[in-house]
Amino acid sequence: MLDALAPQDVGQGCVVADGLCLAIEALYGTDAMLGDVARHRAERTPQHGGVFVKRAKLGQDLRADLPAIGPDTIAAAQAAGLTAIALQAGRVVVLDRPAVLAAAEAAQIAIWAAP
Template sequence: MSRLALIAGAGALPAELAAHLPDRPLVCAPDGIAPEGLQVDLPFRFERLAPFLRALGDRGIDTVVMAGAVHRPRLDPALFDRETASLVPGLLAALQGGDDAALRWIIALIEDFDLRVLGVADLAPDLIVAEGVLSARAPGPAEQADADRGLAVLAALDPVDVGQGCIVASGQCLAVEALFGTDAMLADTARHRPLREPQTGGVLVKRAKAGQDLRADLPTIGPATIAGARAAGLTGLCLQAGRVIVLDRACTLAEADAAGIALWAVP
């Protein structure tokens, strides 16, 4: 029988994923990260990544899933073991290529230690949004047009591995998600919208990047996303079906309905 390790980042996703699993996984987390609602069994440091991965095999782990937010760490050169230090040039080169390139490098490294890597969609498909309208209100023509524009913007950014979201209102791209994530993009939009038209309306579009390895860093929304969208004056959220995680779905949909926000997923 497979033994699973959950490499947990910040936020609610690790606990929600663990609740969907038949058996409790070995919960691992980078030093300094405390996933919400989960006790960490095995903390680790990125400077000692090789010994950590070897320790998983020693514990009988054969499968790994990654879930939750992990920001790029500050590395302490004094803490590296020799084997992990030898990996640093490859990691730094991958980081220059963007988040997806870095995650591909990490997945390949985990597999080099004879560990299988699965994604959230493999283990808890119910967390992934299906095509259709999720909210009480369906999007109107203007919102659908903004969503189409947003999807085109994100498709144009695919080759440079920039982000998984953008905001479009009246056909204008107000913001593109970059390193600081969706919450920061929404907060920045809320701060700047009073300064120019259109001051309200618009759609947040979330989708995976073309060619992205879907075993890590799937786009994720939850109640906080709805709160941020409401503060930014948005009226719609368009998601990519089969590629976006919806956390605490009942609460997320209730918050969207209370805010009058249309929430839907497209192929």
Template sequence: MPGPLGIIAGQGGLPVALAAAATASGRAVVLAEMEGHPSGVPGGHPVVPFRVERLGRLFRDLRARGVDEVAMAGILHRPDFDPRRFDLKTLALVPRIFRGLKAGDDALLRLVIAIFEENGFRIRGAHEFLPEFVARPGAMTRTAPDPARQGDAARGRAILAALGPQDVAQACVVARGLCLGIESIYGTDALLSDVARHRPERRPETGGTFVKVAKPGQEMRADMPVIGPATVAGVAAAGLDGICLEAGRVMILDAGEAVRLAEEKGICIWAI
């Protein structure tokens, strides 16, 4: 029988779904939550609070609870460091950590995974426990994409393919061939909010496709792209009518509600 699954739990729906899936499979769950950033995962699971300056303590606390497998899920913000709090383990890692913080998200997450593995933990991807959440090819809504949506999606995929090697952007918005926005370090919600705010300055004011993909060679164990009902609501607020996902490399939280809301708002969702 495997031991408890440690979840480095950020915010959002993914750690909630992951903890529920692990529990349903018969595994205990231990939540590791960054101080000041509770995950909101229900169920009374043991919680190990941590600071990035004290990784040695985090590793000891997880091992003390029998954890040797770890999954990362949810939104984790890049931390501010207090050098006075570094323990010896973290102090030895400082040069690597600061180099990682200057890189893109995928490079930073690869570093985090390497550090955990060097300290004896096996890293598991959330999608391994939630395979039904991974987008499959084809239309998910009753409406299939028309040529305009398909054209915008192709343009969006080309933009993201060009940016991917620079470890920038999992998503963009294209309307009638014009790029209205590219996801930055601030994430999908910020992208869609920005498009919604600036739509009145551009023609057309409605229509267009939100495109979400994984970066080439992305470390999927720590950062498989995710959308959910909140994404659909953001797409609707931005005046868009299409969501194109990369099949097999994007997860959908609460897919039933996401599709219901999309159909209510006249949005087509499909994966290729």
């Protein structure tokens, strides 16, 4: 899904649950996307669980726009009812890593990275 959207300059992130796409990160960014999922979660099935995927777009110039997550991302993922975050190893910056890991553990949100 993110590969298909990369040429349109969208697609650093998405939220999926039970094989359904609940949201795609676009112009307004990660916070807006996760906020939308949180606001509308009661209207969607499943109402809990899912994965936030964050990665660089295909061909993205990382000198100008480096994908990142931080402690606020964990709080937003928790508010959205998510249970995991998947990062593209080596291409997503984790800001304040100790705080991110502590917040994720407290929220019971798994974080993993894959190429």
